[in-house]
Amino acid sequence: MIEVNNLFKSYGDKTIFEDVSCSLKNHRIYALVGINGIGKSTLLNAITQPFSFDRGKVSIDGINNRLFEVKFHFFYVPDSKEMFLNLTGAEYLKFIIQLYRQDEKIAEEKLKRLSVMFKLDRSLNEYIANYSLGMKQKVYLMAAFLSGASNLILDEPFNGLDPESVAILKKMLLEYRDAGNLVLFSIHNLDLAANFCDNVLFVDRERKVFQVENPRNFNELETVFFTQCV
Numbered sequence: 001m002i003e004v005n006n007l008f009k010s011y012g013d014k015t016i017f018e019d020v021s022c023s024l025k026n027h028r029i030y031a032l033v034g035i036n037g038i039g040k041s042t043l044l045n046a047i048t049q050p051f052s053f054d055r056g057k058v059s060i061d062g063i064n065n066r067l068f069e070v071k072f073h074f075f076y077v078p079d080s081k082e083m084f085l086n087l088t089g090a091e092y093l094k095f096i097i098q099l100y101r102q103d104e105k106i107a108e109e110k111l112k113r114l115s116v117m118f119k120l121d122r123s124l125n126e127y128i129a130n131y132s133l134g135m136k137q138k139v140y141l142m143a144a145f146l147s148g149a150s151n152l153i154l155d156e157p158f159n160g161l162d163p164e165s166v167a168i169l170k171k172m173l174l175e176y177r178d179a180g181n182l183v184l185f186s187i188h189n190l191d192l193a194a195n196f197c198d199n200v201l202f203v204d205r206e207r208k209v210f211q212v213e214n215p216r217n218f219n220e221l222e223t224v225f226f227t228q229c230v
């Protein structure tokens, strides 16, 4: 569950958000959609980085995101693919399992299953620095699933993934949602947003945020996008 209330954010004299609010429920997959440069990453940063916004309140599972304990309630995969480069995949994933205080035996089993599914099992002892873009994306996504956090927040998670990995990620996200969790990810592909997501969160051209619940099809979302976002 994520609540954003009366969010204000500027970069210097450039105002991005003025009094933005939205409410996201468990058991749902949310797509975050809007034109380039409108503020999608800024919104995801506000949710996950408590001191990145100027005013307002964000809470995750009812916990103010400025409190330390909130960190166990979400996992964020940002758009940067240049993190933890000096660790091997295995070292990084073990670090996440410990940081999120997961049961090591259960998490190790899950790690094995995920690495075979994503075809990373033979590369886990290589440095992340030497991974391709898609391999980096996969290892950060594996970390998200291993964290046990009940809210996954992902910046363009399908970028760089081959079609097989896209299918695996979709399956994992559906399982994760069906276990009662929340997924929020930014995406430019309206077809995927229409056919895969439960809700679509639009940032419109005035940088106001609104939702379409249970989108019917691509045409509906395309019409909303071109009338309100462009």
Ligand SMILES: Nc1ncnc2c1ncn2[C@@H]1O[C@H](COP(=O)(O)OP(=O)(O)OP(=O)(O)O)[C@@H](O)[C@H]1O
Binding pocket: 011, 016, 034, 035, 036, 037, 038, 039, 040, 041, 042, 043
């Ligand atoms: N650190 C920063 N300093 C100054 N301006 C910034 C900074 N980060 C983002 N911006 C500006 O804020 C606006 C929103 O950027 P943001 O990255 O949130 O957009 P986005 O919707 O995620 O874009 P895209 O779809 O291209 O990834 C843009 O105009 C961008 O130039």
